[in-house]
Amino acid sequence: MGRIETGTATTYEEFNVLRDRLQELVSDVNDISQVLGVSEEYQDKLTRLRHLVTESMFRVIVVGGFSRGKSTLINALLGDKVLPAKMTPTTAVITVIKYGEQPRALVYFKDRDEPEEVSPENLREYLLIRRKDHKHGSYSSRIETPVERVELYYPLDLCKNGVEIVDSPGLEEDETRQKLTVRFLNECDAAIMVLSCLQLFSLQELKFVREELIGRGYDHIFYAVNYADHLTEDDELDIWERVREKIGNPDRTFIISARDALNGRLHGDEISLANSRFPSLEKALETFLVRDRGYVKLQSAQGMLDTYIDELGELTEIRLNLLERSKLEDLQKLEKQFEKSRVSISEKKEYIVMRIGQAGAHIGERLYNSFSRRCRSIAGNLPTLARELELEGSVFAQTEYREAVAAYLEDWIQREIRDWQESEAREILRTEGEQIQRLVESHVQGVLEEIDELKLKLAPEFRSASSSLATAGSGFERLLAAGGSLLLGDVGGVFTGGVFGLKGAILQLGGVTAANAVLWALGLLNPITGLMASGAVAYTLWRTMSPRALEELRVEIAQQLREAVGEMPDKAERQIKKNAMEHMEQLAMVVNDGIRAMLSNLERQLKSARTELERDKYGAIDMYKASLAELTLTKQKLALLLEKGVNESAAAEGN
Numbered sequence: 179m180g181r182i183e184t185g186t187a188t189t190y191e192e193f194n195v196l197r198d199r200l201q202e203l204v205s206d207v208n209d210i211s212q213v214l215g216v217s218e219e220y221q222d223k224l225t226r227l228r229h230l231v232t233e234s235m236f237r238v239i240v241v242g243g244f245s246r247g248k249s250t251l252i253n254a255l256l257g258d259k260v261l262p263a264k265m266t267p268t269t270a271v272i273t274v275i276k277y278g279e280q281p282r283a284l285v286y287f288k289d290r291d292e293p294e295e296v297s298p299e300n301l302r303e304y305l306l307i308r309r310k311d312h313k314h315g316s317y318s319s320r321i322e323t324p325v326e327r328v329e330l331y332y333p334l335d336l337c338k339n340g341v342e343i344v345d346s347p348g349l350e351e352d353e354t355r356q357k358l359t360v361r362f363l364n365e366c367d368a369a370i371m372v373l374s375c376l377q378l379f380s381l382q383e384l385k386f387v388r389e390e391l392i393g394r395g396y397d398h399i400f401y402a403v404n405y406a407d408h409l410t411e412d413d414e415l416d417i418w419e420r421v422r423e424k425i426g427n428p429d430r431t432f433i434i435s436a437r438d439a440l441n442g443r444l445h446g447d448e449i450s451l452a453n454s455r456f457p458s459l460e461k462a463l464e465t466f467l468v469r470d471r472g473y474v475k476l477q478s479a480q481g482m483l484d485t486y487i488d489e490l491g492e493l494t495e496i497r498l499n500l501l502e503r504s505k506l507e508d509l510q511k512l513e514k515q516f517e518k519s520r521v522s523i524s525e526k527k528e529y530i531v532m533r534i535g536q537a538g539a540h541i542g543e544r545l546y547n548s549f550s551r552r553c554r555s556i557a558g559n560l561p562t563l564a565r566e567l568e569l570e571g572s573v574f575a576q577t578e579y580r581e582a583v584a585a586y587l588e589d590w591i592q593r594e595i596r597d598w599q600e601s602e603a604r605e606i607l608r609t610e611g612e613q614i615q616r617l618v619e620s621h622v623q624g625v626l627e628e629i630d631e632l633k634l635k636l637a638p639e640f641r642s643a644s645s646s647l648a649t650a651g652s653g654f655e656r657l658l659a660a661g662g663s664l665l666l667g668d669v670g671g672v673f674t675g676g677v678f679g680l681k682g683a684i685l686q687l688g689g690v691t692a693a694n695a696v697l698w699a700l701g702l703l704n705p706i707t708g709l710m711a712s713g714a715v716a717y718t719l720w721r722t723m724s725p726r727a728l729e730e731l732r733v734e735i736a737q738q739l740r741e742a743v744g745e746m747p748d749k750a751e752r753q754i755k756k757n758a759m760e761h762m763e764q765l766a767m768v769v770n771d772g773i774r775a776m777l778s779n780l781e782r783q784l785k786s787a788r789t790e791l792e793r794d795k796y797g798a799i800d801m802y803k804a805s806l807a808e809l810t811l812t813k814q815k816l817a818l819l820l821e822k823g824v825n826e827s828a829a830a831e832g833n
Contacts, residue, residue, distance in 0.1 A: 190236075190339035190817045193468045196476060197340075199819055201231045204483055206812050210805050211490060214497075215786065220490070220779060227482050234475045237274075237468045239344040239362050242372030243383055247404040247436045252345055254439035254456055256334050261345060262302055271325045272358060273345040277338045278331025296331060317536055341467070349386055360390050367471040368463060369400045375403050377419050377432065379424050387425060389592065398466070401431040402459055407438055432459040463466045480816065487813045491806060496636045498802045500787035501795055509788050512636060516784060519632045520777055523625055527773045531766045537614050538762025542755035544606050549754065550747035552598040556591055557743045563590065564736035567730055579728075583735050591743060614765075622769060629776055636686055636783070 208224045242248040249261040252275070260275060283301050284293040336341070344366060346359040363369055371391070373383065391399050403417060414433060421428045435454040442451030451457065500509065567586060 188468055189467050190341065190464060190468065193472045194340060197231060197234055199474075200476060200483070203812055203816050204228050204231055204479075204817070205489065206488060206808070207483065210808050210812075212449060213801065214490070214494060214805055216490065216493065216779065216782070220486075220775070223482075223775075224486065224692065227479060227486070230475070230482075231479045234472070234479075235340045236368070236471065237342045237344060237366045238368045238463070238467070239346055239359070239366040240370045240372060241346045241349065241359055241363075241386075243349040243380065246372045246374045248345070248372045250350070251370070251402060251404065251434075252343055252439055254436045254443060254454075255343060255460070256332070256336055257443040258332070258334060259440075259444070260298075260330065260332060260334075261489050272327040272362060273330060274327065275330045275332065275334075275337065275343040275345070277334065277340075279333055280331070281333070282331045284329040284331075286328070287324050289324065291668045293329070298332075298538070301328065301330070349382055356386075363390075363396060365537065366398070367467055368400060369396070370400045370402050370463070372436075373401060373403045375405050375413070377408055378403065378417060378420050384424060385589075389596070392425065398471075399429075399430065400459065400463060400466075401425070402436070403431065403433045404436050406455060407435040409433070418604075430462065432462070434459055482782050484813065484816060487809055487816070489779075491809050492633065493783055494802050494809070496633060496780070496783045496804050497787055498799060498806075500783065501799050501802070502635060509784065513784055513788075515635060516632060516780065519628060519688065520781075523628055523773065523777060526621065526628075527770060530618065530625070530769050533617055533621070533768040534614070534762055534769065535759070537617065538759040539755070541610050541762065542604070542758030544610065545603060545758060546747065546751050548602045548606060548753045549598065551749065552594065553743050553746050556594050557740045560587065560736040560740045560743070561592075561733055563587065564732040567732055580731070580735060583732050584739070587736060587739055591739070614762075617767070618769065619825075625773060629773075629780075632780065636780070687707040690709045717755065804808065 204224065204227055208221075208228065211224060239251055240248055252261055253259050256275065281298050283296050283298045285301075286293045286297055344362060346362060347356070349356065349359075369391075371387065381389070385738070401421070406414075417433060418428060418431075419432050425431075432455065434456045436456065438450045438454035439456030442454060442456075443449065444451070475552065487770070498548060500512075564583070564587065567583065697733065
């Protein structure tokens with residue numbers, strides 16, 4: 179059947195219409211399945227599908243540093259003063275803003291199972307950073323908080339349209355909180371990076387953009403350059419030049435005034451809102467979410483529902499054939515054939531699951547060995563790099579000089595590790611993915627052919643061209659649908675084999691393994707460099723030291739880093755291999771659950787047919803024929819909805 183055309187909807191409202199109608203079709207199929215009395219496995223996967231459709235929300239995370247106007251921008255998006263906007267660092271935890279009929283807040287603590295409900299007016303004490311670092315006269319970035327996250331519920335139009343806004347800790351927060359922000363990037367459909375035109379791209383911001391955003395290959399980032407109300411026309415031209423210089427393609431960069439947008443929204447001032455240029459950012463974000471993210475989610479649900487309808491039709495036709503053509507003695511023969519085939523198929527299933535497990539271990543071993551080689555190479559080059567290093571600047575205290583050297587070398591190590599991820603690790607995953615794809619598809623296809631032959635014994639008319647078996651999807655797609663498994667993908671969602679295929683699933687799962695290896699490496703490195711840099715005498719000036727002494731100091735730092743890098747593979751080995759195994763186990767689960775569900779459903783048809791032969795045979799036949807007609811109609815509606823879009827499908831259904 180056809181897939182969703184990307185031009186069918188561009189607004190949240192249109193998308194929600196498609197989602198709601200798709201939800202209605204899922205409910206229709208669920209009603210039919212209950213009438214037919216299908217297996218629990220089938221009901222479970224319909225339940226999961228219904229949740230997938232219902233919970234297809236758009237999640238947008240907003241990131242940025244202190245005084246960039248992040249809270250004001252979020253309030254402008256929401257059209258109300260929901261978050262505090264003060265000239266001090268405020269956001270100490272992740273805050274997720276969702277739709278709710280009444281304003282309320284849930285605070286989730288690290289050491290509690292259940293959240294605490296608080297009034298939104300009293301939420302500031304959970305969000306604000308209060309303790310001051312008196313030594314440096316600034317707010318401390320390393321304050322521990324017992325709060326894990328906060329959920330805010332408001333009756334806001336944007337959230338009612340299915341959009342959740344995530345307010346992240348500021349970039350000046352400690353590494354733990356910054357890593358939390360990076361993790362949430364993977365769970366969000368889009369991200370808005372808030373910058374200031376008054377100080378465009380601080381060193382910290384530029385490092386975050388290049389390493390955490392561009393360096394990780396994220397394609398869902400929007401850049402909001404705030405405080406446009408402070409710019410002249412010449413200033414704006416300069417801003418665009420610097421954007422091109424720092425991040426390249428400026429297509430998703432918007433120069434805006436969040437303050438003017440918020441004031442315009444609060445006071446109904448359309449002129450201020452238009453002058454803020456904020457609506458351009460909103461519209462681009464909406465189009466991206468609907469077209470590039472929303473349709474992937476609907477496609478996943480569409481493919482699964484379409485396959486479920488085919489499968490349910492197959493089972494119903496089998497039941498009909500058994501009732502119309504069989505006697506009790508025939509059923510007994512078929513039951514014996516089924517039991518024999520089930521044993522054979524189960525043995526083959528176990529073999530496939532075993533081979534996938536072996537493949538997971540092999541991927542983990544290859545990634546670990548490759549990571550180890552790269553770490554040895556990094557460690558070997560560090561002393562030479564340190565000797566050749568020349569630092570520019572004014573007078574450095576030795577502590578500052580050590581910190582500068584450590585920061586430079588750490589940055590180089592990070593680039594090397596990320597290069598490993600993008601080159602060697604990616605190539606390993608590509609080659610292994612191709613091998614696993616051939617392995618799974620060849621063996622799975624053999625099992626499915628045996629299952630199909632079993633179906634043909636139960637219903638010989640399936641050999642006709644009109645049979646659902648004649649148009650069934652790939653082996654992996656059929657198993658995914660049969661078992662009702664959902665594989666967690668990258669940005670904001672769920673994907674299935676019906677959308678990305680088996681190879682895509684393998685590469686996606688494996689890619690997480692490689693990314694985790696990188697995060698582990700950086701996590702092992704950063705604390706070491708921090709401690710190392712702080713251990714020097716603070717009063718010796720580098721200009722008073724001879725070039726030879728400075729070189730020895732740099733080599734000393736490099737040697738300590740060399741030891742740290744050399745220990746990385748052993749410390750990360752367990753995690754790398756564990757991740758690879760866990761992700762391949764997900765693939766094995768698809769195979770296991772899919773085959774088991776197929777056999778379970780066939781067994782159920784045989785048992786039900788025996789019962790119905792002994793009771794109301796003809797009443798059951800009428801019921802199954804009516805159900806088949808309803809399934810055919812539902813399949814037609816599904817194709818019409820997703821191929822033609824909102825308006826055309828509505829018109830067609832009304833005729």
